Amino acid sequence: MASNRKFFVGGNWKMNGSKESNQKLLKTLSDAKPDANTEILVAVPFVYLKDVREHLDKRFHVAAQNCYKVASGAFTGEISPAMIRDCGCEWVILGHSERRHIFGESDELIGEKVNHALTCGLKVVPCIGEKLDEREAGKTEQVCFRQLDAIKKGIPKAEDWSRVVIAYEPVWAIGTGKTASPEQAQEVHHAVRQWLEKNVSQAVASSLRIIYGGSVTAANCKELAKKPDVDGFLVGGASLKPEFVDICNANRG
Numbered sequence: 001m002a003s004n005r006k007f008f009v010g011g012n013w014k015m016n017g018s019k020e021s022n023q024k025l026l027k028t029l030s031d032a033k034p035d036a037n038t039e040i041l042v043a044v045p046f047v048y049l050k051d052v053r054e055h056l057d058k059r060f061h062v063a064a065q066n067c068y069k070v071a072s073g074a075f076t077g078e079i080s081p082a083m084i085r086d087c088g089c090e091w092v093i094l095g096h097s098e099r100r101h102i103f104g105e106s107d108e109l110i111g112e113k114v115n116h117a118l119t120c121g122l123k124v125v126p127c128i129g130e131k132l133d134e135r136e137a138g139k140t141e142q143v144c145f146r147q148l149d150a151i152k153k154g155i156p157k158a159e160d161w162s163r164v165v166i167a168y169e170p171v172w173a174i175g176t177g178k179t180a181s182p183e184q185a186q187e188v189h190h191a192v193r194q195w196l197e198k199n200v201s202q203a204v205a206s207s208l209r210i211i212y213g214g215s216v217t218a219a220n221c222k223e224l225a226k227k228p229d230v231d232g233f234l235v236g237g238a239s240l241k242p243e244f245v246d247i248c249n250a251n252r253g
Contacts, residue, residue, distance in 0.1 A: 004206065004207065005207065005208075005209050005231045006037060006038070006039050006209070007035070007037060007038040007039070007225070007231060007232050007250075007251040008038070008039045008040075008041075008165055008209050008211055008231055008232035008233075009038055009039070009040050009041075009211075009232050009233050009235065009247060009248045009250075010040075010041045010042070010043060010063065010093070010125060010165075010167070010211065010232075010233070010234045010235065010239075011040075011041070011042040011043065011235050011238075011239025011240075011244050012043045012065065012093060012096070012213075012234060012235065012236050012239060013042065013043060013044050013045065013065075013239060013240060014065070014098070014236060015045060016045075016240055017044065017045060017048060017240075019051075021240075022044075022048060022051070022052065023055075025240065026052065026055050026056050028242050028245065029042070029056060029057065029060060029244070029245070030055075030056060030057040032245040032248070034059065034245065034248045034249060035248065035249050035251060035252040037251070037252075038232070038248055038249070038251060038252075039061070039232075040059070040060050040061065040248050041060060041061035041062065041063045041091050041125075042056070042060060042061075042062055042063065042239065043062075043063040043064065043065045043091070043092075043093050043125075044062060044063075044064075044065070045065070046064060046065075046079055049062060049064060049084065049087040049088075049089055050087040050088065053087060053088040053089055054088070061089075061090065061091050062087075062088070062089045062091070063089060063090075063091035063092055063093055063125070064079065064084045064089060064091070064092045064093070065092075065093050065096070066079075066092070066093065066094065066096075066099060066113075067079055067080060067081050067083075067084060067092050067094070067113060067116075067117055067122075068080060068113065068116075069109065069112040069113045069115070069116045070116065071116075071120075080120075081116060081117045081120035081121070081122045082120055084122060085120070085121065085122065090121075090122060090123055091122065091123045091124070091125065092117050092122050092123075092124055092125070093124075093125045093127065093167075093234075094110055094113045094114055094117065094124055094125065094126045094127070095110035095113070095114075095126050095127045095128070095147070095151070096127045096169070097127060097129055097169055097171045097174055098174075101131075101171065107146060107147055107149075107150035108150055110126065110147075110150060110151065110154075111150035111151055111152075111153045111154035112154060113154070114126050114151055114154035114155065114164075115153075115154035115155070115156060118154070118155060118156060118160045118163060118164075119156060122163075123163040123164070123165075124163065124164055124165075125164075125165045125166075125167050125211075125234065126151045126164065126166060126167070127166075127167040127168075127169050127213070127234070128143075128144045128147040128148060128151070128166065128167070128168055128169070128192075129143075129144065129147075129168055129169040129170045129171050129174075129213075129214075130143040130144060130170060130171060130172075131143075131171045131172060132171070132172035135170065135172060140170075140188060141188070141191050144168070144188065144191070144192060144195075145195055148166075148192065148195055148196075148199075149199070151164075151166075152199060152200060158200075158201065158204075161200065161204045161207075161208060162207070164208060165208070165209045165210075165211060165231075165232075166192065166208065166209070166210045166211070167210075167211050167212075167213050167234040168185070168188055168189060168192060168210060168211070168212055168213070169212070169213035169214050169234060170184075170188075170214050172214075173214030173215050174213065174214050174215065174236065175215070175236060175237065176215060177215055178214075178215060179214055179215045179216070179217075179220055180212070180214055182223045182224050182226065182227050182230075183227075185212045185224055185227060185230055186227035186228070186229055186230060189210045189212070189227070189229035189230055189231075190228075190229045192210055192229075193205050193206075193208075193210065193229055196208060209231035209232060210229060210230070210231055211230070211231055211232040211233050211234050212224055212230050212232075212233055212234070213233060213234030213235070213236065215236075215237075216233045216234075216235045216236075216238060216247060217238050217243065217247070218238065218243040218246035218247055221233060221246070221247045221250035222250050224250070225250040225251045232251075233247060233250070235247055
């Protein structure tokens with residue numbers, strides 16, 4: 001990664017955790033000595049946001065895994081950015097592939113969520129990525145650029161890009177044990193950065209962090225972290241294990 005971009009690691013707990021297991025994991029994280037040059041967040045289920053924020057060392061950010069596109073109303077089961085902030089949290093993941101493909105969220109809806117979250121003062125990690133059939137059909141860039149365009153439409157002002165971290169997560173590598181090779185990840189990250197330079201600005205392209213998600217483990221993170229356009233990781237299953245600390249330190253020395 002480039003030296004002007006601070007390494008960023010997010011741990012996405014997904015629909016996992018209990019009060020008991022959370023306490024053990026929070027102790028592991030709080031006792032750890034993560035690289036001071038790495039920004040770290042954990043994205044936890046809604047019901048644990050406040051508790052995790054109160055008990056986790058303030059070196060770590062706490063994020064929600066989703067939010068809706070409006071402030072309040074008859075939207076059973078949804079939460080708003082204001083509610084996330086009420087819990088003491090400043091971050092939210094949006095457009096994760098599981099939201100897209102299990103819950104049917106469209107590019108347009110994700111762009112609207114990004115817009116509302118930023119307008120309400122949150123920082124966002126919007127996700128992009130292609131399915132296996134799209135990669136095999138040579139459509140990786142086409143899919144990612146379409147998703148990026150919807151995200152761009154949701155970013156109200158140029159300065160709001162400073163509160164955005166893009167996560168590239170090839171759907172075929174999530175929870176499958178398959179990982180994009182460092183070369184494959186670099187290729188897409190570089191293409192995304194070129195798209196940003198062409199469609200947003202050179203300043204945003206050079207400063208915005210693009211992180212990789214897809215079966216990241218302690219065993220493969222260091223090689224991925226060496227690539228110039230890979231600025232960190234969005235970690236799934238491994239974020240529930242002690243090895244998450246090793247992944248957070250992938251860029252150290």
